[in-house]
Amino acid sequence: MKVPISWLKEYVAIDMSAAELADRLALTGTEVERVLHVGLPVDDGNLDRFVVGRVKKKGAHPNADKLTLCEVEVGDGKVEQIVCGAKNFKEGDRTAVCLPGGTLPDGRKLEAAVIRGVESRGMMCSESELGLSSESAGIMILPEDAPVGTRLVDYIPFSDEVLELEITPNRPDCLSVYGIAREVAAITGAALAPEPTQDVEPRGGDSIEELITITVDDGELCPRYGARLIAGVRVAPSPTWLKARIVAAGMRPVNNVVDITNYVMWTLGEPMHAFDLAKIAGPSLNARRAGKGEKITTIDGTERKLDQNMLVIADATKPTAIAGIMGGAGSEVSDETTDILLEAANFNGPNVMKTEMALGLRSESSTRFEKGLDAEVVPKALAMASRMMVELCSGRLVPGEYDIYAEPRSEQAIHLREEKVTSLLGIVVPGAEIEAILSRLDFESHREGDSLHVTVPSFRADVEREVDLIEEIVRVFGYELIPPTLPSDVRVMGGLSPYQSAERKIALALTAAGINEAITYTFIAPDFADRLRLADDDSRRQVVKLANPLSIDQSVIRTLMLPSLLMSVATNLSMRNPDVNIFELGRTYHTVAGEKLADERRTVAGCLCGSLRGESWMHAGRETDYFTGKGIVEAVFSSVKGSFSVERCDEPFLHPGKSAYVVIDGKRAGYMGEVHPLVLEAFDIDKPVVAFEILEDALIASSAGIVIFEDLLTFPASFQDIAVVVDEQTAAEEIIRVVREAGAPLLRGARVFDTYTGDQVGEGKKSIALGLEFRSPERTLTDEDVDGARAAILAALGERLGATLRG
Amino acid sequence: MSAMKKYKDLVEELRSYEGLASMFAEAAAGIDAAGDSEAIEAARVAHLGRKSKLSQLLRSIPELPNEEKPVVGKYGNKARAALEQALADRKKEIEGVQLEHRLATEQVDITLPGEPFPRGHLHIINQTLWEIEDIFAGLGYRIAEGPEVESDYYNFTALNTPEGHPARSSHDTFFVDGKEDVLLRTHTSPVQIRLMEKEEPPIYAIMPGRVYRRDSDATHTPMFHQIEGLAIDEHITMADLKGTLETFMRAIFGADRVIRLRPHFFPFTEPSVEMDVSCMICGGAGCRSCKNSGWLEILGAGMVDPNVFGFVDYDPDLVQGFAFGMGVERIAMLKHGMTDLRMFYDNDLRFIKQF
């Protein structure tokens, strides 16, 4: 909302700079985007160089047919010789003169010059040169009563500061200059002038009811409809002052009729519409819902399809305006228009918004109506617009008016407890101060004991409850007066939950291992499932789809973390980042039959590509493989004291021989392994990638919990190494399991430290070397103890796995 | 000190037996002359070995005349002991020199980089989130989370933003296909509703998470992070909100920050405010970051609207409270100086590893 200061000052007597006013507005709830300057620059006396001049003599230029040579009175008896390119004036005309040294709104500076051999000391200005229109046929001709020699800005507001305000949706009353004036009066204490809504006398023996029939079919969508007729108007360009105002407010001057409706809208906040009476069939108007399949061509020349949820203003045959949004081209005012039907109405805000969204059409009018306007302003707007049309368009107000208002507004009153003001704000606002603030905001109040009975003005529909009044009080009273305190009575404990702490431990374990955290978009391209080679019946193809994505590449929500991370790997490789080791703590989203919302699974996932350690002058980096991934997964589990086992894995996006399911308590909770070469190809990755993805819930639940102390210090352990030869297919995990079972209770540790296949053990066999640790919490073990346990282990290995002790 | 010098007095004593002094002197000189481990060994063999003159002399004692026996025994053994000591000393001396020499030749270029141990970096968004979470944990707040695919009811309606409310149009919502009232949450506020539905006051909680809006340019990404706070209790006031925000801002942006509250509008709070913090870049004097105002807009806040309490069955005459919400990216950008929001989600390691 642009508010020119000169316009504002018509209604409120402020004596502060635009910058000071902007600060005050910002701190009381009206956001000021910026303060603009429009029109003539004000610096170094520039405004003194623009005056009202009078053409004393208009003659031919001696050296150029297209130019005129004039003598122009510029005040104080001074006459300047000016060469002019235009011819649309005569001697005696008054015009705007720029004297040498003057700077135009576009920054051009004018100096005295010799034009085709004749000196010219000044310029007679056109409207476009003064920034009042985009083009103009000649110089500007001012009214005959314009006082010669006065500064132009004192005659017409050509130089103004404009506040560009951002009005919150709860304050549509501030979408008007008068509304802002009222707000400014309340927050500064300055005097407020009455609303500029004085009416004009009707003339003539006819009446509006004889000339047009107006009805409202849908009173819910159109609570109030007011209309007047102005007959015999002369459609013409607006007077300069009005154009200047329209331009300063950021609109475009059109003609006097349209400019007046816009001017009234800007002043009072009530959008108006002017119909050409001659183009209304019937003539009759009805506010009704659009019929199925009805269409209208709006004044922007676009044909729009309407539906039954939309309110239209229809004449006898067709819709002639989309109510509150835009008029139809068919009844638009033109230069030939003589009789004008002036509409001021009140439309249902939410319905206007729905229609706007359905049509994708917003206007200055609809952005106001959508917020719900004050119906009481309808007659005021009609009065103001009628008077201006009579004064500026030579029109006649036809006697009578329509004002269809089925359910007039009832008075709103609120009970305000002073004690609630104190308890909500944490500061005592004195009663007299509360009353004074409310009164400045146009709320009437009277005291009833410790409370106030407050009557809400019609333009403040946003104030409905006690708490709304408290907001009004505190914003004018000043937030700076509220002391900063902390809640004094906290009886609960804060901090991270065990789950949240565990998540942090996981992240820290991964960074400690050298992996960087990524945060990827949760929405991806729908072809991710194909790129991951998911089977047609894979449940992970059941994605949450967006109805209105920004692009196809961000149109479905992932069911696996892998595609997001692979894309990040590809991006990094294309940026020539050599080693890409990334993880993400994120979610995957799964549709659930019969459920409205998705099943969101917290997941930790990672991709390892290149080397974890990076190359250095000391050693070459080691390329990542399955075991790097497994080591990382082990570190993750270790960070939360969890544990897992593995199962061979048949995920279509992984290497079948170098991948595993991560199994917790017999249930699959994720995977790890080398990514399938075809998947890498599909993601444009030309280096091996190891990936893992584990459900956090299961991972954290696998934690052993509180660690109970075990005495590892009092009695020393005994260590033994064994190497056994087994079938090549025998899994290391199985060997360890047999060893642990057979070695219990003295065996406390068994780990693989070497594996070997080859000639020494023969075809189809492998050797596995294990380090065994024996320990008792009660005594130092003897050689016999250890030998016995070792023998039992070897026996079990032989019996259950056919293992033989290697040489 | 050389053995010759050290054992000068002994040599005088040894003169009491013919030949012993010169034998000793010869041996001591040999030890002194030994320059490395091999020479030491050779000297030991030559002067103390089985075939050495001294050993031969000592072995010959039984054959000596009786009166000479004690003299030779005493001085001979003395000389032997002294030579063994001299040999050991000389050996140590040589080893010391050799060690010094080795150390002197083993000098490395101390300016070469160290062995690279891997260290990953947390994403700067997460680092910022953790920092904020820790500050509020210290103030007694818990961390609550909720779904990102959310119903219209929790995202809007229960937050006092019914259908047709003008505040809805500014949210640029992503809707879920095929389900009319399901969307991607546009803020973390629905978690407030879920928390209040589940629990009775007092509630002190913050709600971090991913949120989604249909917008994409240098200052908007379709996914970003918010963190909200909620305090509901019997006597929570606007003054408590102001103090809490000031404490938070000082914790995250430095002890000399000041804040100001400006009235604003949010459907779910009343009164509603926006909070500015004095610009940490120019100290309030005015700069590009603060558009010369000296203030940076950080977050929205307010006292929870009684209508919201109505949706969760709290009695606004018994409890009241405040809520606030902010963009995590904005906090990170102000703190670290990035200007393009999209960088957060490109996941370029050159960016991530900076922090």
Ligand SMILES: [Zn+2]
């Ligand atoms: Zn600054």
